[in-house]
Amino acid sequence: MVLWPLFRQIFEATASVLPTKSNREQHAEPHDINDERVQQVLTKEQSRVSTVREEPASAVRKDIVPELASVSEGDPDASFDSLREHFARNAVYAFRPYPPHREKHGRSKVGGLPSLPKNVPWPKAPGAAGHVKAGLPLHFLAQIDLADLPWRPEGIPETGLLLFFGRFDESLTWAEPDVAPQNDMQVLYDAEYSGTATAFPKNLPPIKDGNYHFDLLFGLPGDEKTRVFPEWPLNFAKVETMPESAALPFASPEGYDPAHKHHLTAQLTAAFATMETDNADICEFHLFQPRTEEERAEGKPLVLRPHSETGFPFAPRGMSLICRILRNRHGAKLEETGFETCFEDWQMQAETLKESKFEQRMVNAFIEDLNDFLEQAADKRYSAYLKADIERALHRLVTETGGSPNLSKLVPEAVYAAASDRHPVFLKDENGIKCPEFPGARSGNCYHQMFGHLSSVQFNLPHDSAEQLLLQLFNDWGAEMSIRDGGEFDFMIEESDLHDHEFDRVKAACGGH
Secondary structure, eight states, rough: OOTTHHHHHHHHHHGSSOOOHHHHHHHSSOOOTSHHHHHHHHHHHHHHTTTTOOOHHHHHHHHHHHHHSSSOOOOOOOHHHHHHHHHHHHEEEEEESSSSGSOOOOOOEEEOOEEOOTTOOOBOOOOOBBBBBBBOOOOOEEEEEEGOSSSTTTTTTTTTTEEEOOOSSOOOSOOOTTTTGGGEEEEEEEETTTEEOOOOOOOOOOOOGOOHHHHHHHHOOOOOOOOOOOOOOOEEEEEEOOOOOOOOSSSSOHHHHHHHHHHHHHHHHHHOOOOOOOOOGGGTOOOOBBHHHEEEEEOOOOOOOOOHHOOOSSSSHHHHHHHHHHHOOOOOHHHHHHHHHHHHHHHHHTTTTTTGOOOHHHHHHHHHHHHHHHTTOOOOOOOOOHHHHHHHHHHHHHHHHGOOOHHHHSOHHHHHHGGGGSSSSEEOOSOOOEEEEBBBTTTSSSSSEESSOOOOOOOOOTTTSEEEEEEEEEOOOTTTTTOTTEEEEEEEEEEEHHHTOOGOOEEEEEOOO
């Protein structure tokens, strides 16, 4: 792989010397969106931004080289639309439908258990390298049914299942020098859809070496550490991508960055017109009896509304999560108020119940006990602490609905709306203007990217590299896949390997701040 060393050098360099987004933003000249020059850049682009180009990625790349001379280096008057003629590449966004029960669930997903091909063993690190133990199983990250894609570059099969595995330890140091890529990640291709959901091997290490988000908040003594990510189905949308300004082969024209952001916003709007969030507080939607500011200041206790009004805790799993986080993070207060055994018993009942046995009289009694505890623990500061943890439990409940169509239907729409701040495509700024949720804008995405230009929080890949982007898995709060500090996994494949369907030759790196 001739150009892989170039790609590896980019990923192994320190963040301080890379053209990261944060570095570029720190040194960039500010550009007002109302500036005349920026408006000139945007004018032509607005009329064509929703038109997705049909050329295969390989053809676009071949056309770039002979025509670059027509774009003067550093030409400040080069319009964004003319740059699209040279650099635009199609891509596919793989997004989590939200709420999950609104869409059919196919084979494509993040998390859960893999549909491991028949007679193929679970991927393992082939040999010892540094802190990587020989024979260590890799974590399952995602699988993509190629038949679901609305577009594919030349060389990608029309059918079959791609499965992505990676070492998800605490350090997440991938692509180290002299370390075989298969110690970090592996990609399997099942052309025949021969696999079924396969249980993980017993020696699969805990996610993040046992410091996974769920274990820290909900884990109790005697629990096994989490080894499988929550499952979420994936749907797909075709979009057009442009390179980051630092990836252009010349100094980007003035106004390129805001025009690029506008272009991305329009692409996201076309793909996800209705998916946005008001960044609501999940606990405020109607779970508690209202309190005035004066009552809050005085420390008036939180009081849950009746089950008949809210549906809370919605399912036995909701009850279990509430009990778990109370026992994990409020054990001393439970013991002080005499509720330690009470919520241990409620948890045991909830975790042995079926959904059909979740009777209203039971949840009424649970809410009564929870209200009694909230009253005895009342304190204006501690009540806020309890409220935040109840919110965390409900967020986790929403997260777990992705892999359970039955559970997802039990959660009210109002809860999905209030929890949408972890599942956004769009955010709203302080003026209420919709802005895109794209890599680097925030620490979590509900969508990932296949093909097109690399859109990284840290790295830039030369536009003429022989490596093609196969899949980017971004940091995803909603699926509780936290990759470094708002980072991503970048799976790359050389064009010749892509045409030969040699997916075992995929390389990858982990980027982050």
